Amino acid sequence: MKRLVYRPGRHFLQIPGPTNVPDRVLRAIDAPTIDHRGPDFAQLGLEVLDGLRSVCRTQGPVVVYPASGTGAWEAALVNTLSPGDKVIASETGHFATLWRAMATKLGLDVVWLEGDWRHGADPERIAAALEPDTRAVMVVHNETSTGVTSRIADVRAAMGDHDALLLVDTISSLASIDYRHDEWGVDVTVGGSQKGLMLPAGLSFNAVSAKALDASKTAKLPRSYWDWTPIVAANANGQWPYTSATNLLYGLREALQLLLEEEGLENVFARHARHAEATRAAVHGWGLEVLALDERELSNSLTAVVLDGSDELRRIILERFDMSLGAGLGKLQDQIFRIGHLGDFNDLMLAGTLGGVQMGLRLAGHDVGDGVGAALERLQR
Numbered sequence: 401m402k403r404l405v406y407r408p409g410r411h412f413l414q415i416p417g418p419t420n421v422p423d424r425v426l427r428a429i430d431a432p433t434i435d436h437r438g439p440d441f442a443q444l445g446l447e448v449l450d451g452l453r454s455v456c457r458t459q460g461p462v463v464v465y466p467a468s469g470t471g472a473w474e475a476a477l478v479n480t481l482s483p484g485d486k487v488i489a490s491e492t493g494h495f496a497t498l499w500r501a502m503a504t505k506l507g508l509d510v511v512w513l514e515g516d517w518r519h520g521a522d523p524e525r526i527a528a529a530l531e532p533d534t535r536a537v538m539v540v541h542n543e544t545s546t547g548v549t550s551r552i553a554d555v556r557a558a559m560g561d562h563d564a565l566l567l568v569d570t571i572s573s574l575a576s577i578d579y580r581h582d583e584w585g586v587d588v589t590v591g592g593s594q595k596g597l598m599l600p601a602g603l604s605f606n607a608v609s610a611k612a613l614d615a616s617k618t619a620k621l622p623r624s625y626w627d628w629t630p631i632v633a634a635n636a637n638g639q640w641p642y643t644s645a646t647n648l649l650y651g652l653r654e655a656l657q658l659l660l661e662e663e664g665l666e667n668v669f670a671r672h673a674r675h676a677e678a679t680r681a682a683v684h685g686w687g688l689e690v691l692a693l694d695e696r697e698l699s700n701s702l703t704a705v706v707l708d709g710s711d712e713l714r715r716i717i718l719e720r721f722d723m724s725l726g727a728g729l730g731k732l733q734d735q736i737f738r739i740g741h742l743g744d745f746n747d748l749m750l751a752g753t754l755g756g757v758q759m760g761l762r763l764a765g766h767d768v769g770d771g772v773g774a775a776l777e778r779l780q781r
């Protein structure tokens with residue numbers, strides 16, 4: 401049997417989600433469960449739904465599922481589309497590829513715009529691919545596998561007055577990168593709890609426009625558990641049609657309080673932008689390359705760094721410094737590593753993270769420059 405070894409201090413969880421859960425959120429989750437049909441619960445339900453509307457920047461309904469993000473992906477498709485419907489999806493990376501595979505499995509006709517995993521969704525290519533019978537455009541806002549952020553407002557603008565729905569995955573951008581469901585004309589926003597919202601995995605979301613709600617009335621893909629209609633109806637009274645994930649909702653209430661009331665969403669975005677900038681300064685200081693190629697698409701929630709043999713680097717860093725970094729996914733396996741700098745995170749945590757990466761790089765035999773020094777110089781400004 402493997403002997404357990406105590407590792408003092410905190411593990412550095414610097415994967416791009418799930419992220420570190422603040423102590424206050426953990427303590428909020430650690431409270432007695434209440435009756436999910438009772439009056440106290442209704443208050444909790446109404447509060448979190450209201451807060452989620454603010455995070456998504458929408459006046460419309462936000463549907464919450466006790467599910468990981470993949471569930472909310474499926475919900476976005478089955479509520480709005482019918483078998484054989486034509487949809488456009490852009491190959492931004494591993495997650496866009498998975499979402500496309502799901503759409504294909506569900507019987508949709510996916511027009512796949514191939515990409516190099518170093519760029520976001522191209523608004524002009526999407527516009528050119530739109531046909532009269534295109535029913536939806538699917539875009540991953542922040543591609544967690546590559547650290548590339550697509551320009552959603554530009555995608556919507558390029559779609560002009562075409563009637564297609566815009567479905568956007570914000571699983572690794574919500575509550576860390578500027579995002580505006582209503583203003584940008586998004587029809588379904590897909591979110592998850594385990595990244596910017598600083599919660600464990602287990603809740604996911606659909607913010608729904610009036611047009612998407614309308615589409616759901618005639619959409620024919622089979623759906624039952626994911627059906628928005630009974631959920632939106634029960635939500636009017638702060639309840640759900642099934643057993644709620646009550647303790648995760650306690651955590652969500654606390655996280656919303658931290659993000660919206662105590663730090664403020666604009667400051668949350670600015671903090672993420674600052675940490676991303678300092679991280680990129682470190683990468684350049686090491687003499688390495690950021691995977692994202694377009695200056696307009698650099699992610700604020702994670703940075704993917706090009707490095708052949710990155711699995712060995714991650715192994716060394718975990719073993720020596722007790723820090724987890726994100727692996728290269730899909731076709732990028734062993735070719736990049738990903739530094740998560742989102743969620744409950746501050747300057748010194750970033751300094752420690754980058755220090756661990758720099759030491760790991762040198763231990764792995766890479767002759768890198770002083771990236772940490774470059775990052776600290778940014779952080780002390």
Ligand code: PLP
Nearest residue numbers: 468469470495544569571572592
């Ligand atoms: N979309 C993106 C952008 C993601 O980063 C992830 C997971 O990391 C998913 C979808 C899938 O979500 P989940 O693993 O919570 O089901």
